[in-house]
Amino acid sequence: MIGILLAVVFSILGIFHVVWAFRGLPAVPVVPDGPILRPSRLATLAVAAALASAALVVLARADLFLRSAPRTITTLACSALGAVFVLRAMGDFRLVGFSSA
16 A cells, blocks of 8 residues: 555656646745756656656555566665655755755
């Protein structure tokens, strides 16, 4: 159940990135001078693809997708995803993440 829920969350986040790529409405931190970055359409779509891949990895780990994938590989992939999102949550110590002002 948790695997399905996490895959749904990753999928929804991926859909948001696709919408942002084509409508130009990225959710990025803003400073008085404007947004801190302006991601390109390609970069935003790459993030959407990475989130879709993350959803598939989680489903594979839950044995709901690619059941023949070795358990060790799916476990390592999920561990890597966890590490990426912990680093993402830590942020840049200024504007993004738990440590932001």
